[in-house]
Amino acid sequence: MSNKNIELESFLVNHLQSSLIASCQPLDDGPMDKVEHIVAMALATVAGGAKALRIEGIENVRAVAKVSNIPIVGIVKRDLTDTEVRITPFIEDVIGLAEAGATIIAFDGTDRPRPVDRLTLLNTIHEHGCIAMADCADLAGGKFLHDAGCTFIGSTLSGYLDLSTTPNEPDYQLVSDLVSAGIKVIAEGRYNSPERAAKAIELGALCVTVGSAITRLEHITGWFVQSINNAKSDI
Ligand SMILES: CC(=O)N[C@H](C=O)[C@@H](O)[C@H](O)[C@H](O)COP(=O)(O)O
Numbered sequence: 579m580s581n582k583n584i585e586l587e588s589f590l591v592n593h594l595q596s597s598l599i600a601s602c603q604p605l606d607d608g609p610m611d612k613v614e615h616i617v618a619m620a621l622a623t624v625a626g627g628a629k630a631l632r633i634e635g636i637e638n639v640r641a642v643a644k645v646s647n648i649p650i651v652g653i654v655k656r657d658l659t660d661t662e663v664r665i666t667p668f669i670e671d672v673i674g675l676a677e678a679g680a681t682i683i684a685f686d687g688t689d690r691p692r693p694v695d696r697l698t699l700l701n702t703i704h705e706h707g708c709i710a711m712a713d714c715a716d717l718a719g720g721k722f723l724h725d726a727g728c729t730f731i732g733s734t735l736s737g738y739l740d741l742s743t744t745p746n747e748p749d750y751q752l753v754s755d756l757v758s759a760g761i762k763v764i765a766e767g768r769y770n771s772p773e774r775a776a777k778a779i780e781l782g783a784l785c786v787t788v789g790s791a792i793t794r795l796e797h798i799t800g801w802f803v804q805s806i807n808n809a810k811s812d813i
Pocket of ligand 1: 735
């Protein structure tokens, strides 16, 4: 990493200590999936105290970066036919995100078959003046990328490699194991309540990313509807 990157890294580690990152990713093709709504959600979550934003898509990153100086964790999601890797799979995704104003670039940190290997993506992120976050699913992936110089390791993909077995709770054990390995952890994935987010911090996570519980109206509404229906069937 260049000296400038090292300075940025130390700013971010300090800035994100015990903080909330708001992920503003509406459901694909839903009524909220418009640049102007994403910008509005971003500004609203910053007003509520979020210290960084997780934004998907180059145009969305550009639009949010235009209206706010808050650090952006940029990703590109792609549904490819020849790999299960979805998050920032290509070098041009990294370059596009960096040019659009992302400060941190997150990429899939699993060892699944992929078009571009993890270390090439990591180096490209650094070469473009950004800080890296690896979205991991297990301790081995997190350790591998931490040892390779990736600043932040997220628990993002735990529970999502096989969608038929995604648990309801976050993977607290993974957060704990990564913390014990001396890694700067961004807890992410199913932190659907303030209590869950607090638990991640108590376990030693640097910060917590929350998406659905803040910015996906369809999910939040569905949770209430489910709970009401359960109450009705209990009577
Ligand atoms: C697995 C995957 O692709 N996760 C994505 C990563 O960007 C998003 O769909 C999640 O919303 C985000 O990780 C935040 O998690 P939650 O919405 O549970 O707070």
